[in-house]
Amino acid sequence: MIGNRVHAVQEAGEGGAIRIRWIPKYSAMERVFHWGHTVTFLLLAMTGMILFFPFLRPLARGDGGQLIRLVHRGAAIGYGALPLMYIILEPRRAWMSLKSVFKVSRYDVEWVKGMIPYYMFGRHEAMAPQDRFNTGEKLNAVVIILGSIVFAATGLVMWFGKGLVPIGLFQLMVVLHDLAMIVTVSMFIVHLYLAVVHPLMWAGLVSMRFGVTSAAYAQEHHALWYYGPERAKEIYEAQKAEAESEKE
Amino acid sequence: MSRVAMLIDESICMACRGCQVACKQWNDLPAEETTQRGTYENPPDRSAVTWQLVRFREHVQGDSVQWLFLTEGCFHCGNPACVEVCPTGALKQDPDLGIVTVETDLCNGCGYCTQFCPFGIPRLDTDVLTGEGKAFKCTMCQDRVSNGLTPACVKTCPAGAMDFGDREAMLAKGHARVEELKQAGFPNANLYGEHEMGGLGRLYVLKERPSLYGLPENPQYPVMANLWQGLLQPLGALAFGAAAVGVLGFWVIARRNIPMEEVE
Numbered sequence: 001m002i003g004n005r006v007h008a009v010q011e012a013g014e015g016g017a018i019r020i021r022w023i024p025k026y027s028a029m030e031r032v033f034h035w036g037h038t039v040t041f042l043l044l045a046m047t048g049m050i051l052f053f054p055f056l057r058p059l060a061r062g063d064g065g066q067l068i069r070l071v072h073r074g075a076a077i078g079y080g081a082l083p084l085m086y087i088i089l090e091p092r093r094a095w096m097s098l099k100s101v102f103k104v105s106r107y108d109v110e111w112v113k114g115m116i117p118y119y120m121f122g123r124h125e126a127m128a129p130q131d132r133f134n135t136g137e138k139l140n141a142v143v144i145i146l147g148s149i150v151f152a153a154t155g156l157v158m159w160f161g162k163g164l165v166p167i168g169l170f171q172l173m174v175v176l177h178d179l180a181m182i183v184t185v186s187m188f189i190v191h192l193y194l195a196v197v198h199p200l201m202w203a204g205l206v207s208m209r210f211g212v213t214s215a216a217y218a219q220e221h222h223a224l225w226y227y228g229p230e231r232a233k234e235i236y237e238a239q240k241a242e243a244e245s246e247k248e
Numbered sequence: 249m250s251r252v253a254m255l256i257d258e259s260i261c262m263a264c265r266g267c268q269v270a271c272k273q274w275n276d277l278p279a280e281e282t283t284q285r286g287t288y289e290n291p292p293d294r295s296a297v298t299w300q301l302v303r304f305r306e307h308v309q310g311d312s313v314q315w316l317f318l319t320e321g322c323f324h325c326g327n328p329a330c331v332e333v334c335p336t337g338a339l340k341q342d343p344d345l346g347i348v349t350v351e352t353d354l355c356n357g358c359g360y361c362t363q364f365c366p367f368g369i370p371r372l373d374t375d376v377l378t379g380e381g382k383a384f385k386c387t388m389c390q391d392r393v394s395n396g397l398t399p400a401c402v403k404t405c406p407a408g409a410m411d412f413g414d415r416e417a418m419l420a421k422g423h424a425r426v427e428e429l430k431q432a433g434f435p436n437a438n439l440y441g442e443h444e445m446g447g448l449g450r451l452y453v454l455k456e457r458p459s460l461y462g463l464p465e466n467p468q469y470p471v472m473a474n475l476w477q478g479l480l481q482p483l484g485a486l487a488f489g490a491a492a493v494g495v496l497g498f499w500v501i502a503r504r505n506i507p508m509e510e511v512e
Contacts, residue, residue: 051335051358053481061336065356069379120498121505160376162359170363171472178476182484186491193495199506 022212023226025132027093031211033086036078037144043075044151045185052178073159080152100131101141107224111135119198129223129232137204140191147184150176251326251346252393253415254402255422256319257453258461259429259437260409263288263302263317267401267410271300271321274389274400294320296373299386300401307460318452318461319401319410322369322386324348326446329473330361330370338383339370346415346449347388357381366445366467388449418451425453445469 026034047068050056060068087094110128112135118127133141154173157165161173194201195208203221207213218225223232272279280298282291289304300321307314328348331339338354339361341347350361350370361370361383374381389399393412397403402412411418422439429437434455441448444467452463459465 052484054335057335057337060356061338061354062356065336065358066380069356069358073379120501159379162363162372162374162376167363167365167368167470168472171470171476174360174363175472175476175480178480178484182480182487185484186487189488189491190495193499197495197499199502 021215023215023218024211025207025213025218026211027090028211029086029090030093030097031208033082034208036082040075040079040082041184041188044072044079045181045188047072047075048181052181076151076155076159079148083148097132098145100133101138101145103131103138108135108138119194119200127221129227129236130221130225132222132225134221136194140187143187144184147180147187150180151184154180250344251415251449252388252413253324253346253418253441253449253451254388254399255411255413255418255451255453257409257411257425258317258319259425259434259453259455260407261302261317261319262407262409263304263315264406265290265302266404266406267319268298268300268302270400270404271386272298274392275299275387294369294371296371296382296384299384303462305461307456314456316456316461318463321401321450322348322388323367323441323445324386324388324449325444326448327469328445329364329366329470332477333360333364333473335360342390345388345390345393347390347393348449349387349390350383350385352382352384355382357383359383361385364470364473366464366470415447415449415451422451422453429453429455 050059050065050068059065107128107130111130114127115136154177157170157173158177161170165173195204203213203217213222215226219227223235226232227235271277277297277299280291280295285292287304289302291298291301294301300319303316303318303320305316305318307316324347326346328339328341331341331348335358336354336356338351338356340349340351342349357372357374357380359372359374359379359381362368362372370383370385372381372383389397389401392399398412402410411421419439419442422442426437426439436454436456438454438458440452440454440458440463441450452458452461454461454463457465
């Protein structure tokens with residue numbers, strides 16, 4: 001039961017070739033949002049850090065520094081516009097995603113418990129069934145969403161509030177902006193690892209690129225989404241019982 | 249050379265604003281268009297092209313009005329917050345003279361100095377939308393001073409209210425003048441700037457409490473600057489390092505333990 005072994009929905013097609021049943025997972029807007037956010041996030045992080053870390057000082061200087069600040073502002077517009085586009089163009093999907101990202105259940109607790117054995121050692125006897133986003137993806141989304149709200153609020157004050165707001169408030173905005181940067185960039189490093197580098201996690205990258213996921217992968221990794229809560233629970237209980245009996 | 253300071257005796261200042269003009273002349277700064285606001289104070293505020301400004305304050309005491317003048321400009325703090333928060337190193341403190349200057353070529357216009365100065369001294373000439381611009385402030389005529397001259401404002405002061413020299417000597421002079429004022433019927437007379445912000449390079453002899461001149465009684469180094477530079481920067485480096493090392497270690501362990509031939 002390791003990783004992405006395709007075990008349930010492979011159908012032998014003509015000449016015995018394996019046919020994979022693809023099911024839609026992300027809309028085009030969602031993928032544009034995701035990758036647009038990736039590009040603008042990286043631009044913002046790189047240009048922002050030049051003003052943050054003293055060892056990058058040479059890059060922050062003079063006209064080059066002004067260009068970097070301009071790029072930061074331009075990227076910020078894109079970074080803020082993308083989620084708004086998503087909400088305006090696909091309000092129902094946006095609401096659905098938002099709800100599922102902030103929903104916490106006991107399966108999330110169990111996922112966290114099973115995370116280290118699974119991702120480090122590939123033990124996958126009985127992972128708690130997951131919704132369209134698994135607990136890790138949800139955690140990433142929550143951190144990025146909350147971080148982005150902090151970025152937007154503090155960034156707008158830093159952009160337009162200079163001289164208009166009390167300096168104490170401005171200073172607090174700078175510190176919060178940087179704090180949000182530290183948290184989200186750390187999260188980004190982990191997200192990048194799990195999405196691109198980790199040996200088991202290629203399927204997420206495929207679905208974020210093409211918008212589809214294989215039914216087999218969805219059954220195993222997103223059972224709650226694929227089967228619905230009742231059937232997913234039944235399967236999960238059965239798997240746990242099987243794992244128990246194997247132990248004995 | 250040791251640390252230098254300007255000593256400005258506000259009990260002598262007659263608010264002729266010669267210092268304002270001399271500052272503009274020496275630093276080649278243009279005049280500003282202004283409006284009549286019913287006061288001699290003019291232009292209304294310091295700016296990117298007005299680095300020194302004489303404030304006129306009316307202090308009403310009983311039936312008499314006291315006119316308090318204050319020659320505003322950079323204080324050249326001994327412990328300057330602007331230098332610490334500047335991300336380019338454009339703001340620097342002369343290690344010998346203690347003069348704080350902005351190197352315009354290095355400045356990228358971020359304006360952090362304007363927001364972290366407890367006196368609100370640096371001024372930004374900027375486009376709000378693009379953020380392009382530069383910060384400016386009094387340089388204590390570093391060019392003149394390092395060539396053995398006094399700052400232009402000090403040189404021009406016809407009342408003899410401004411003095412310049414070794415900071416220790418200026419402090420001694422200031423204290424002596426405060427004693428004189430106290431005996432002459434100004435019990436609140438004081439010397440401003442001896443200990444504030446690591447000791448200021450612009451010292452004032454004042455007849456009244458600093459707050460009556462619009463000066464902060466007890467200027468504080470901004471806590472947020474400490475938090476930012478002292479805590480957040482190392483924390484950031486630590487967090488990114490830990491995350492990167494963490495995922496690398498994770499990857500090594502995962503590679504070793506997960507049989508890839510079983511992954512389809």
